[in-house]
Amino acid sequence: MDPASAQPKPAARVRELHVYYLLVGLYFFSFGMQFVLFPSLVAFVLEASPAGVGLAQSALSAPVFCLLLFGGLLAERAKAGPTLAILHVAFACASLALSAIIASEALSYLTLIGYAVIVGGFAAFMMPVRDAALNGVIARDTARGRHTPIATAAATTTAVQIGAQIAGILVARFAGVSPAPYLALQALVLVLGAVVSLGLRAPKPTGHERSIAGAFKDVGEGLAYAFRNPVMAPMLISAAYVGIFMIGSFQVLFPLLIRDAYGGDAQTQAGRLGALFASFWGASFVSAVLLSRLKPLRRPGRALIVSHLVSALALATFAVHKPFLALAAIVVFWGFAAGIAISTSRTIVQGAAGQRYLGRVLAVYSMGFMGGAPIGSAMVGLAASEMGPRLAALIPAAGLALAAFALALATPLWLHAPEQAAVSSDA
DSSP: OOGGGGSOOOOOSSOHHHHHHHHHHHHHHHHHHHHHHHHIIIIIISOOOHHHHHHHHHHHHHHHHHHHHHHHHHHTTSOHHHHHHHHHHHHHHHHHHHHHHHHTTOOOHHHHHHHHHHHHHHHHHHHHHHHHHHHHHHHHHHHTTOOOOHHHHHHHHHHHHHHHHHHHHHHHTTOTTOOHHHHHHHHHHHHHHHHHHTTOOOOOOOSSOOSHHHHHHHHHHHHHHHHHSTTHHHHHHHHHHHIIIIIHHHHHHHHHHIIIIIOOOHHHHHHHHHHHHHHHHHHHHHHHHHHHHSOOOSOHHHHHHHHHHHHHHHHHGGGSOOOHHHHHHHHHHHHHHHHHHHHHHHHHHHHHSOGGGHHHHHHHHHHHHHHHHHHHHHHHHHHHHHHOHHHHTHHHHHHHHHHHHHHHHHSGGGGOOHHHHHHHHHO
């Protein structure tokens, strides 16, 4: 080997890891806007029933579940930068189209369902391609003499993600009954994300079959690997029950509680919805930043499970009416726990997945969230139709608590130590 080749490559003027963080920030700024804009259009502008709100949120996440595995295959076969650029532009076109429809006063419930299905499909391919790119970005940064531990990069990515979501939420909460310009702004941010994504230097992946039969074979291998892995298997279970009991509840309960329990015109309701989302993600941002600055946790699985129990407690309190400020304070408490869960789960999954299976494993993991979310949204929406949104909150609260206890008692996640796992796998 040439001795010169063993020397670290000179550092680039702009670190690729920072480009990656910017890409994540731009996407999740637009995602944060959608957190407010989409449910506001369904619940406050179109005044859909509780079941209708749940169905609309399900339409947003169901396509992600159906297509994520194929997104994982794409992540292992396509060059990340150009692929993400194309997907960002396609998402931007959908946002512009919805903006034009709203501006022409032609919005309908079916139009929103169609928009949800389309952008959910784009997200199914964007998520695994972007997430799988992180390991390669870190490796190339290390080759240039700037090593960042995966736990630190994962926690920082989470902090960027949550911070950008908060910014998007705070901007979108002013949309009220005139969201068309805000959707156009969302499209502009996505186009900027397309430009930034071209700064990713990942080469085109090799070593995977290109035929359709080979693709389905890879899907089967990825599923088998994920469910055989002693760490990944409980993480997949965790993702599924969080999707059902927390994400689905989150998407449906907030707008229904605001509309039915606190009232006000569409502008006031959108402002309150934005305030709740900002409170949740603001607290999540704080906890994610704290984790990124601290020494990596020795037992991240314990922090993950405890945070789920805290989330269950917060959900249970929704059953009792309280002043809006008290509700916001509980949401802050919940958000702080959720930030810990997001950071630790990302750290565990990124560290446990083998590089060969990384795209598929991340896709399967995300499928747990996305597959559970439409189930949870529909479940809570139907329960809210029968019981009201307050009492309906008790169902996901109980489910989340029971599932977390089961994960702690029946899987090795409570005792999982990433450093020990790495040593044993190397041996």
